[in-house]
Amino acid sequence: MTAPKVTPLVPLSRPEPALDDSGSPAGAPRPVLEASGVDKVYANGTVALKNADLVVREGEFVSLLGPSGCGKSTLLRILAGLGEVTTGTVSWWEQGYDVVGSKRRKLAFVFQNATLMPWARVRKNVHLPLDLEHAGNSAELEKRVDDAINLVGLKGFDQAFPRELSGGMQMRASIARALVTEPNLLLMDEPFGALDEMTRNKLNDDVLKLWRDKGWTVVFVTHSVYEAVYLSSRVVVMAARPGRIVDDIAIDEPYPRSTDFRVSTEFAGYCRQVSQALERASAMGDDPNSKQENAR
Ligand SMILES: Nc1ncnc2c1ncn2[C@@H]1O[C@H](COP(=O)(O)OP(=O)(O)OP(=O)(O)O)[C@@H](O)[C@H]1O
Numbered sequence: 001m002t003a004p005k006v007t008p009l010v011p012l013s014r015p016e017p018a019l020d021d022s023g024s025p026a027g028a029p030r031p032v033l034e035a036s037g038v039d040k041v042y043a044n045g046t047v048a049l050k051n052a053d054l055v056v057r058e059g060e061f062v063s064l065l066g067p068s069g070c071g072k073s074t075l076l077r078i079l080a081g082l083g084e085v086t087t088g089t090v091s092w093w094e095q096g097y098d099v100v101g102s103k104r105r106k107l108a109f110v111f112q113n114a115t116l117m118p119w120a121r122v123r124k125n126v127h128l129p130l131d132l133e134h135a136g137n138s139a140e141l142e143k144r145v146d147d148a149i150n151l152v153g154l155k156g157f158d159q160a161f162p163r164e165l166s167g168g169m170q171m172r173a174s175i176a177r178a179l180v181t182e183p184n185l186l187l188m189d190e191p192f193g194a195l196d197e198m199t200r201n202k203l204n205d206d207v208l209k210l211w212r213d214k215g216w217t218v219v220f221v222t223h224s225v226y227e228a229v230y231l232s233s234r235v236v237v238m239a240a241r242p243g244r245i246v247d248d249i250a251i252d253e254p255y256p257r258s259t260d261f262r263v264s265t266e267f268a269g270y271c272r273q274v275s276q277a278l279e280r281a282s283a284m285g286d287d288p289n290s291k292q293e294n295a296r
Helices: 072-079 122-132 139-151 167-179 197-214 225-231 265-284
Strands: 031-041 047-057 061-065 087-092 107-110 185-189 217-222 234-239 244-250
Touching (some): 031 072, 031 217, 047 072, 047 244, 061 072, 107 167, 139 167, 197 225, 225 265, 234 265
Parallel strands (some): 061 234, 107 185, 185 217
Antiparallel strands (some): 031 047
16 A cells, blocks of 8 residues: 655744734734645646635634535645645644654544544544554553543443444544544544534534633634534635635634524624625636635
8 A cells, every 4th residue: 555645744934923924913823834825736637726825823713614626625635734735835833733644743633434443442443543653552641542532522432332333422532533642733624514413513512622621723624604603713715616715704702602602693693794705605616816806
């Protein structure tokens, strides 16, 4: 089996304090990831991304939202170093964030499906990244596995096989597997798309709590306007053919967020704003010159 090709991530060479290239006010959190002028053309000629620029700052919860095929997963995979750019660069902030795959990595990826090993118990699945890191079996690592399983609410299920778990519990195990690596940056590719609404809402709350408690930065792909607004500090809207970023909407509402936020007029207002941006993005069709047309 050949190893997947990985886009080399380019260290940003800026001195401290972080200089802000994106025009944000001075004192804004430092950038964690920066995609600059990223094009992605697949071997069959599909232009999955055209001139994508995105800066993600420390502590943000950024959702990528857009019609099917607009390049959300492609962009997320490129940000993770799991795919190559055709042109452009992906950079990461060098203070505290490491190259994907390095022993000291701080990045974790949660896929659309739980992707658990069906023949292995929950505990073994959660332990997997530590095995891959050849981190050994010390008491400290076993505690990390216990903590991750407990944090996602799977206490008592560590000896269960994936087939014995519900879809939501399988996603929890998948998140626990990401947690054991103690990431700073969590990239999630539509993790809750297949779940019923109640389970999804519960997992949304759990992820938000972990995000705040752990001080993560999150980039989250979703098809749901409601999920994006509920979770995010920023919603980045993309259009298809070619895939491009067309809008960037700040959800300027305090955390923690709860059911009260879901039923508030503010929530409804943001959902309307994001839905309208999504409608514009869907209507843009094949015009590459419409990039950033509706950016605020
Ligand atoms: N490996 C590949 N080879 C060729 N084309 C691809 C490949 N992966 C994705 N594409 C194409 O690139 C475009 C963007 O795909 P991508 O999966 O990134 O979009 P998406 O916004 O995540 O879609 P969805 O919301 O349906 O998951 C689509 O037209 C898709 O068909």
